[in-house]
Amino acid sequence: MNSATHPISFPEPTIIAVNGVELEVFEAGRHNAGRPIVLCHGFPDLAYTWRNQVPALVAAGYRVIAPNQRGYGNSSRPAEVVAYDIEHLTGDLVALLDHFGYADATFIGHDWGAFVVWSLTLLHPERVNGVIALSLPYLVRGDVPWLDFMEAVLGSDYYFVHFNRKPGVADAVFDADPARFLNNLYRRNEPVMPPQPGMVLIETARTETPSGDPLLSESELSVYTTAFESSGFTGGINWYRNLNRAWHQLADADPIVQQPALMIYGERDAVAQAEHLATFVPDVEEISLDSGHWIHQERPEETNRAIVTWLKAQEASAG
Template sequence: MTTDFPEPTRISVNGVQLEVFEAGRQNAGNPIVLCHGWPEHAFSWRYQVPALVAAGYHVIVPNQRGYGNSSRPAAVTDYDIAHLSGDLVALLDHYGYEDATFVGHDWGAFVVWGLALLHPNRVNGVVALSVPYQERGEMPWIEFMEAVLGADFYFVHFNRQPGVADAVFAENTFPFLRNLYRKNVPLAKPQPGNALINLARAETPLGEPVMTDSELAVFVSAFESTGFTGGINWYRNLDRNWRLLADVDPIIRQPTLMIYGDRDTVARAERLPEFVPNVEVVSLDCGHWIQQERPAETTEAILKWLAQLDAAQHCRG
């Protein structure tokens, strides 16, 4: 870890232990929780933590279940949205908070969206990076992706061929993460097979590195220790999540900031304001790894929005 990233503690919540990096305890009463994506780590928020502390926030950054030194339950169903959002609720309970602002990137955004739907009274604001609100639709998500994108699409592959990608990534942890964490990657024609498995086996990375070698080493070390199955199990619950959310009010009513990367391959949500009526949208000139590719701009966008949120809450108060 870099010297300014907090030391972790392990906290028992919701039947698991989470490795949590905490900063700004002097700002108790003003919590913000940062939720990483896949295949990531709490360390992905290293640029945002000091600025949020300086702005007066108690910053709580968990390695979510399946990651780092947090618990990695064996059962696939232990990684559904009920469990993942339940971990965050229990984390608030641990610190004695009724609610908090939640920030999520990639899969972390999906979890924060789910948390806001399942436990709306525990979320006072949402910041989502890369992954917008996902409409539930009439067909379970994996079934839909299989029909539209085919069996080799990695979401589908993870579900239909359990263990295959996990093993390839584990055998090639360094090249996989080195090849994945890139920016300014030139567009290329799709190749046959699973794109991420191909990436893990590629000898030469494309584009430019997102991280320094020492930063990348934090991620590589973590996944060499844990493997990838815990994180991939989040994907293996998408259809289960689709069913769990069947009877939930689908509207996100909290104030929300959506940050897109202009060159991200994740699709934008055309109907976002219909499901997230209180949303502000910001676009940055970057790819998928938004808060690491454009740290200063990401932090500035979040802080500006938080100041607006704080001012509005004070007006209401």
């Protein structure tokens, strides 16, 4: 993707070989070399999701590193499902720090990116000096693997479960018309609705009458559409297909997040807020914004203010 497809002055990418793959990485603020922040997108998203955060973070004095993670954009898309497990995904981030010569960094993640960042703090705690998570709180590792629990409680049509039990079905639906799927998914001001029957993301991809209002401008939607027409959605879906594997891979990790953390919720997000987050993340600040799921895109100025305020407070407390 070049500057012609990035109307909001997004940085030019560099292809970097790390951890056995190549990642498409967007950087800004090199003059702020000593204060790195790594931005981790979710599904089905791109580093471009942070287009409104990058300038604000650079202006606040931070160096920003935003990868298209494996499976996305022009980054590698391995064929094997297990290549997307949590050890590989966190390993990519550790290798990025090594590439840039950083012992640690602050990590910001949204959606699946938040799960990766939370997991990074457990598997490689020495590489993380702070966590900012949007939408997805820390996921407690219970006695039953996550997918098995979801299937028992939410049924086989729940999209996490469907991705695993019916591999390839959703992928084909999304790939058939990326522009419609993405436009139908990226919405704001959606009415709160009770759970609907069927596989919600497949229904979203197929509907002719999406609810709410479009979140993305035509030029922004074009960036997403171009990327997913090239990559397809399977790489990102494969993250879901490793959720039970992650449950096993995190078994021996200390479940308590020791790093300071900021948790940003959307008050109208379908993702549930954590009731007892501080039990597992003792040094956490929790805030809510009037937003749906795409918090940092729906409320960029409020999100930026919350992030920068928290970062500055951490620096002040560190002395």
